[in-house]
Amino acid sequence: MSDNSISDIENLIGLMAKLPGMGPRSARRAVLHLIRKRGLLLTPLADCMSEVAATARECLNCGNVGTSDICSLCNDEDRANGELCVVETVSDLWAMERAAVFKGRYHVLGGTLSALDAVGPEDLHIPRLVDRVTSEGIREVILALNATIDGQTTAHYIADQLEGQVRLTSLAQGVPIGGELDYLDEGTITAALRARKDL
Amino acid sequence: MEWRDHGILLSARRHGESSAIIDVFTEEHGRHAGVVRGGASRRLAPILQPGAQLDLLWRARLEEHLGSYQAEPLRSRAVAAMSGRLALSGLNAVTALLGFCLPEREPHPALYASSERLLDLLEQEELWPLAYLRWEMELLEEMGFGLDLLACAVSGRNEELAYVSPRTGRAVSRQEAGPWVARLLPLPPVMLGKGEAPDHEIAEGLKTTGYFLETRLAPALGNRPLPEARGRFLDAFSRRL
Numbered sequence: 001m002s003d004n005s006i007s008d009i010e011n012l013i014g015l016m017a018k019l020p021g022m023g024p025r026s027a028r029r030a031v032l033h034l035i036r037k038r039g040l041l042l043t044p045l046a047d048c049m050s051e052v053a054a055t056a057r058e059c060l061n062c063g064n065v066g067t068s069d070i071c072s073l074c075n076d077e078d079r080a081n082g083e084l085c086v087v088e089t090v091s092d093l094w095a096m097e098r099a100a101v102f103k104g105r106y107h108v109l110g111g112t113l114s115a116l117d118a119v120g121p122e123d124l125h126i127p128r129l130v131d132r133v134t135s136e137g138i139r140e141v142i143l144a145l146n147a148t149i150d151g152q153t154t155a156h157y158i159a160d161q162l163e164g165q166v167r168l169t170s171l172a173q174g175v176p177i178g179g180e181l182d183y184l185d186e187g188t189i190t191a192a193l194r195a196r197k198d199l
Numbered sequence: 200m201e202w203r204d205h206g207i208l209l210s211a212r213r214h215g216e217s218s219a220i221i222d223v224f225t226e227e228h229g230r231h232a233g234v235v236r237g238g239a240s241r242r243l244a245p246i247l248q249p250g251a252q253l254d255l256l257w258r259a260r261l262e263e264h265l266g267s268y269q270a271e272p273l274r275s276r277a278v279a280a281m282s283g284r285l286a287l288s289g290l291n292a293v294t295a296l297l298g299f300c301l302p303e304r305e306p307h308p309a310l311y312a313s314s315e316r317l318l319d320l321l322e323q324e325e326l327w328p329l330a331y332l333r334w335e336m337e338l339l340e341e342m343g344f345g346l347d348l349l350a351c352a353v354s355g356r357n358e359e360l361a362y363v364s365p366r367t368g369r370a371v372s373r374q375e376a377g378p379w380v381a382r383l384l385p386l387p388p389v390m391l392g393k394g395e396a397p398d399h400e401i402a403e404g405l406k407t408t409g410y411f412l413e414t415r416l417a418p419a420l421g422n423r424p425l426p427e428a429r430g431r432f433l434d435a436f437s438r439r440l
Contacts, residue, residue, distance in 0.1 A: 020216060115295045115426050116210045149249045152281045153291055157431070173281075185245045187275040194278075 009035075010088050033109050061132070063108030065090050080161060082139035086129065086158065088112055088146060096144060104142075107132060112150040113157055133166050140167040147173050147191075200259045200266070204228055205273065207314060209298045211247040219247055221268060222298060223255060226311050230301040233268040243270070249317060250276035250295045250318055275428055279321040285439070286321045288432040289331055293317060295426035296335075297339050300342055300416065310341040328391065328405075328436055329396045335408040337391065343367065346407075348391055351375055362386050363407050365414070375429045384410055398440050 005089065009031060015026035035041040042087060052067070059071035074077060083104030093106050109124045121127075141162060141163050145151040159168050174192030175181070179191065206225035214220045224230050233255075238247055246253075252274040259266030280290040297314065301307065309432050319346045339345055342382025345368070350357045352369035362371040362383035370386055371379075384407040387400035394400065413425055 115211060115291070115428050116298070120427065147277075147281070148244075149280060149287070149290065151430075152287055156284050157436075160434075166220060173377060185272070185275065187245060187248075187278045190278045191281075 013104055016198065021108070028125045046110060062106050063090070063110055063128075064093055064106060073106060080136070082137060083142065084129075084132065084136070084138045085144050087144050088151065088154075089180065091145075093145065102142075105136070109145075112145065112148075112154040114150050121157060124154070126161060130161055133162060140169060143168065143170040145170070147171075200262050200264075201252070201257065202228065203256050206231070206253050206255050207294075207297075207311075207318065208247060208249055208251040208253055209294045210249055211235075215266075219243070220265075221247060221270070223253065223302065223310060223344075224297050225255065225269075226308060228257075228304055229305040229307055230303050231257065233259075233266045235268050235270055238270075245277070246270065246272045246275065248275065248277040250280055250290045250321075250361070252276070252315070252318075269362065274319075276318055276321055281326060282322055283377065284435045285324055285327065285432075288319065288428070288435040289327055290321060291425070291428035292331070292432035294332070295428035296412075297336065299423070299426050300338060301422065307341055310337060313337050328398065328401045331432075332389065332401050332404045332408065334411070335405070339411055339416065341410060342416055342419075344410070344411055346370075346390075348386065359387055365410060368411060368415075385416060398436075402433075402436065402440060405436070409433075430432070 004021045012158060013024065013027045013039075014032050016022055016030055017024045019027075022030070032047065039052040052159040056065060057067070057069065058064070059074055060069050064071040064073060066181050081104050083102070084107055085096060085102055085104060086107045086109060087096065088109055088111060090108055095107055096102055096106070107125065107129050109129075111119055111124055113119055113121065113124070119169065132138065143158060155170055162168060164191040172195055174188065174195050175184065204225040204227050209222045209224055209230070211219045211221045214234060216235055217239050219235045220232060220372035221235055222232045223360070228253070231247065235243065235247065238242055245272065251272060254271040254273050256269040257266050258269075259418035276290065280287045293314065307312040312336055317330050320330050346362070347367075347369040348365060349359065350359060350370065351366060351372035352364055353375035354372060358374060359373045360370040360379070362376050363386045364371055365382065365384050371383055376383055385403040386407065387403045389396040389400040390404045390407070401431065403430060412429075417423060417425055
């Protein structure tokens, strides 16, 4: 193997090591595995990555990631049921889709209001959200934001912007499915107790 | 280097994949930052929310190092804060202003004690705005821009004090205000510890403290704008006026 090809492989390891959950050691193992499975994995992966690199973009309507200007969720007419779920990030949207319960449309803010990081309302996609509520005939906005101080501050800000225009709801807070009380923090237990329901 | 202290969490930001850098207002060591290993984990992230009361063990090889914290929760205030718009915006205003004003590693035990008392009142929406106004007055005092409201700056008398001079921060009586009334700031009885503290008086008081925060304190801290969180708290409070 020439020095040049070794540096190419080192370069690949260096790039892989920057991925979330990877370090230099795990990147080295992954690259070695790819090289050994060149035909089965490396070439299709390289093709797929170059294709995604050329086509991946943010949906102009909701902020989801797709390969066209308007994503498949926004193009799906069956989802135009008047419900709009607001999430912080694309990974939150994907988490909601994994549950396969919500059948409406989404809006990705791209973060939360944060004084520390100087993220203001204009840095998020809030003006577009307000436009969508009127232009798409939305009846209910579900604020599926994280149960953190920043997440709830953002939820209240959005609620102020949309007050009186539409029904506003938020996700419930409490004991997760499969959760054991002994392992829960006091805040979650307090929220769960306050939101208790009749059996 | 190692010490143990109690503190109020002002902010937490992710550091790498699993750690967090937290900024804490501690009782004996002032505002002090440090790394929490595993601070972004599922176990610790719910604990490291702004306003949380923590038991902290700080370690570093040298005192000037950032160092690392071991944090144990004493009281979480997240649920109290999330109970309503006013509480949430109030908590944000307090943590943002403390982060904005306090120099690093300089103890302010009196301000720490009053901040802790204030945050413990979060769920009591009736008391909270008054307690917040008093806390802002203490904050100004602690930062060296305290208001002198004991007697009229012109006559020296302590009757009918109704205004504050925007130039000196001293009280002015109604009789001595004369032609300067329009340029003076309001001094509602609630700022003197008198009366029943109606909301409109608290709002007037916040206008006065806000003036000194903006025109005295902020320029002294490098002319940075006041945190937006204070404005959002005032918006939330104005809804109930």
